[in-house]
Amino acid sequence: MSVIFLDIDGTYADHGAVPDAHVEAVRRVRANGHRVLLCTGRPRSAVSPRLTAAGFDGFVCGAGAYAEVDGEVLADVVFPRALADRSIDVLLAHHAQMIVESTDALHVLPEAAVVMDRRAPGEGASGAQAAVWEDLLDARRVVDDLHGVDFAKIVTLSASSDLSAIAAEIGDEVAAVETSIQDLGRGAGELYLAHITKAVGIQVVLDHLGLTAADAVGAGDGPNDLEMLAMVGTAIGIDGGHPGVIAAADIVVPGPAQAGLVEAFARLGLG
Structure with a gap:
């Protein structure tokens, strides 16, 4: 089983709108026995039902400050x-x-x-x-x-x-x-x-699931995805994304306007 972490804006969603092909791709991957989580800079309050319609196993929000799996909140770090x-x-x-x-x-x-x-x-x-x-x-x-x-x-x-x-x-x-x-x-x-990144929230999820970073796949396009892509076993970069993202990526696929995650999941044999 792999656990897949998807950035929202610029990766899973195109300007906040999710392509139907991405919804179906997430459903296929989960049906194949993999876990899929949204991993976003957005707080949980701004992850709308429209974004979660595909069905997800959890969320890493606030760029790593918040972690939730199967409805259980594992972390919710705030400023002192x-x-x-x-x-x-x-x-x-x-x-x-x-x-x-x-x-x-x-x-x-x-x-x-x-x-x-x-x-x-x-x-x-x-x-x-x-x-x-x-x-x-x-x-x-x-x-x-x-x-x-x-x-x-x-x-x-x-x-x-x-x-x-x-x-x-x-x-x-x-x-x-x-x-x-x-x-x-x-x-x-x-x-x-300063000490909170998406990698921090991902590690909380991996520890909870009894998995390691080698079991994780991450997909992102922006500067707040760099730590995520550096830690996961397989890094998916989005074409046109931050130069550091492209440099860290194991594979690079088109953006959400072209439903690039469909290609990514197929190339990785996930669904």
Whole structure:
């Protein structure tokens, strides 16, 4: 049995929309006795039923902070309270518009909600990333204060400074990476705990299942997939993805617009 970890955006889903061929491919692989999990930078709250329609054995979310198998939550790591509040304070000092990602919801201040509404495609839109924004807005919770919220990651929509500089000001406990949400402004990106990667969440799953990294297959396209692809026994890269992803990949297949995972699973004899 293999256990397969699929990044969502740019790998399993095309701008948040899952091709029917990928749904059927996941079902075939599971019918062949393999485990399949979504492994995403999204928090669990933003993994919508539309994305999970194929049926999955679990989830690694928050880029490794959250792990779930067969409905059992194995890990749900959040920022320590003092670090969380300091991060919010520094981001606000740099006029950041942010989405604070929790397992239960995406928390935003009213001003950030306005920014989201302005950037999101209109109702009924079908263009690039329309489905991504639908998931974000469905999971959104508007609050008056972000202090006291438990979270594993923050997405910044914009800020008055580059996010890498803001992360350095907060301290070594955090790191920053570019976001998968397209067409955002200066200071846009993702802020997360420096010691948390997708590989961390994957290891939690493997330990629970009694498997090793050699039993794992990973598929991804972005910079937050690098640690995953470095640890798994078989790495699937998506054509056009981050150069480090392509370098780490055992095989490279087309993106989700061409249902590339169908080719990947066939080449690996998974289904």
